[in-house]
Amino acid sequence: MDKSIIQLIKEGEGLTIEFKRTVDSPFKIAKTIVSFANTSGGNLLIGVADHGAIMGVQSELRELQKLEKALVKLIEPELVVQIKTENLDGRKVLWVTVSESDDKPHHTLNEKGERIIYVRVKDKSMPIPRLLLYNGVDTETEKLLATRHVKTLITYLKETDSVTAKAFSKIINISEKRAERMLQDLAARQILLKLSRGKPESFSLKWTE
Known part of the structure; x- marks a missing residue:
């Protein structure tokens, strides 16, 4: 049975769960998505603070645009993820599900245009040396x-x-x-x-x- 979003928030951040209050930048979010795809898959919850408080997102559209940029322009080979919007206590949380990929390793471009592969180690996305x-x-x-x-x-x-x-x-x-x-x-x-x-x-x- 799939876990509910509330169960994921209760579990807290770990190998397959990451919280983000907001998508700071497409580059940072691409790193998290790639690390999940290269390791064992995972759930990214946007609109949730690190300690699990539900903050909600201010603009669903803005967050989705940054996610789209990360997925379309920064990640190779291309990845398909599932994005759902959940309403929790009147606040919108974006739930991004990333499956472990059959095409790994995936890499992402950083701000300097360098291609980097990330893997998930505990609750962090770590780069693999070139x-x-x-x-x-x-x-x-x-x-x-x-x-x-x-x-x-x-x-x-x-x-x-x-x-x-x-x-x-x-x-x-x-x-x-x-x-x-x-x-x-x-x-x-x-x-x-x-x-x-x-x-x-x-x-x-x-x-x-």
């Missing part, structure tokens, strides 16, 4: 990506969201210490993303081929 965009990978990283262990890890991470050193060590049958070193090295090379600051650290894939 290194992975144009296959400008140095030879050492290329060699690493071709190794059996790393290939196994990438296949595993395409099916599972994240991995810890303990889990990785079991998958490829090496010591946990060595698995930890490999994961840290891959994170340093911007191939993996460190997810948790706590222990044990977990890592996820930064991009999908």
